[in-house]
Amino acid sequence: METGLITKALSNRYTVRTDKDEYICKPRGLFRKEGFKPLCGDLVRFDITDYADKEGYIISIEERKNSLVRPPVANVDVAVIVFATEYPTLDELLIDLLILAFRTNDIEPILCLNKCDLSAKEDIDDVLRQYSGSGCKIVITDAKHKTGLDPLKSMLSGKVSVFAGQSGAGKSTLINAITGTADMEIGILSEKIGRGKNTTRHCELLSFEGGYIVDTPGFSKFDPGLLQPDLIKGMYNEFLPYIGQCRYNDCKHINDDHCAVLQAVEKGEIPIERHLRYEMIYNMSEEALRVRRGY
Numbered sequence: 001m002e003t004g005l006i007t008k009a010l011s012n013r014y015t016v017r018t019d020k021d022e023y024i025c026k027p028r029g030l031f032r033k034e035g036f037k038p039l040c041g042d043l044v045r046f047d048i049t050d051y052a053d054k055e056g057y058i059i060s061i062e063e064r065k066n067s068l069v070r071p072p073v074a075n076v077d078v079a080v081i082v083f084a085t086e087y088p089t090l091d092e093l094l095i096d097l098l099i100l101a102f103r104t105n106d107i108e109p110i111l112c113l114n115k116c117d118l119s120a121k122e123d124i125d126d127v128l129r130q131y132s133g134s135g136c137k138i139v140i141t142d143a144k145h146k147t148g149l150d151p152l153k154s155m156l157s158g159k160v161s162v163f164a165g166q167s168g169a170g171k172s173t174l175i176n177a178i179t180g181t182a183d184m185e186i187g188i189l190s191e192k193i194g195r196g197k198n199t200t201r202h203c204e205l206l207s208f209e210g211g212y213i214v215d216t217p218g219f220s221k222f223d224p225g226l227l228q229p230d231l232i233k234g235m236y237n238e239f240l241p242y243i244g245q246c247r248y249n250d251c252k253h254i255n256d257d258h259c260a261v262l263q264a265v266e267k268g269e270i271p272i273e274r275h276l277r278y279e280m281i282y283n284m285s286e287e288a289l290r291v292r293r294g295y
């Protein structure tokens with residue numbers, strides 16, 4: 001039995017990479033019965049069935065740290081949230097939602113302000129002001145002219161990373177620029193996927209400095225109904241210094257009496273925009289929970 005990493009998934013054929021080699025493997029029948037499918041990023045045990053053609057059968061999957069649906073990938077360490085201040089228009093609510101989505105899955109979010117060549121300096125400064133307390137690393141890039149990529153590269157080295165964010169923000173361009181993959185390859189692949197059936201489960205890990213970058217970007221939106229209302233406040237690093245200072249232990253930091261977080265917002269210690277959207281996201285997720293519960 002061998003151990004390897006799934007670096008490519010295309011329908012029911014998986015490329016499994018070991019230290020020395022690559023094998024094309026099928027999952028043994030059992031997985032299908034269990035309704036459980038191997039994913040790109042999975043560490044698997046497999047048996048080699050054909051040494052010459054390098055083929056095998058996947059026997060078992062190691063426990064996952066996490067898994068995403070779009071792109072279908074497991075064991076993700078880092079998510080680069082790509083956005084622009086213009087073209088497309090800055091969508092801070094989406095950024096906040098994505099930060100929460102990734103933190104919920106134990107994935108480190110990195111904020112990448114791309115297309116900085118098209119940004120006014122005030123707009124860049126405003127993004128930095130809003131997110132400097134978020135606990136997310138922030139990088140400013142111009143993928144088209146390959147500027148500012150080194151800090152991002154060093155953050156991704158040795159990690160499994162995905163790229164997320166609005167369409168047109170520059171995710172594919174960034175992936176190409178960082179991995180040195182030809183524009184054509186990714187372009188053609190994503191076109192095929194776009195036109196293909198929903199069941200197409202393409203995903204490929206591109207080797208990158210001891211880690212991997214997932215070639216298919218995902219998460220251009222996120223449903224706040226998937227968040228657990230009570231866990232949201234814990235994912236705002238801005239609130240951390242005030243924990244334990246509110247009158248009530250279960251303070252939601254929204255309209256409660258003697259709320260240290262609200263006081264900090266009033267004093268300008270927490271960016272008011274981040275707090276306004278926190279309130280919005282909290283309410284949306286609570287509403288979704290109410291609908292699910294039926295009361």
Ligand SMILES: Nc1nc2c(ncn2[C@@H]2O[C@H](COP(=O)(O)OP(=O)(O)O)[C@@H](O)[C@H]2O)c(=O)[nH]1
Pocket residue numbers: 114115116117118141142143144145165166167168169170171172173174217
């Ligand atoms: N000016 C400028 N254009 C960019 C930059 N990054 C990407 N683009 C362009 O923006 C468009 C959308 O980029 P793309 O990578 O397809 O975005 P995606 O939808 O997020 O994958 C393309 O025409 C890119 O050439 C950048 O940093 N600066």
Ligand SMILES: [Mg+2]
Pocket residue numbers: 171172173190217
């Ligand atoms: Mg793209």
Ligand SMILES: [Zn+2]
Pocket residue numbers: 246251252253254256258259260261262
């Ligand atoms: Zn409070």
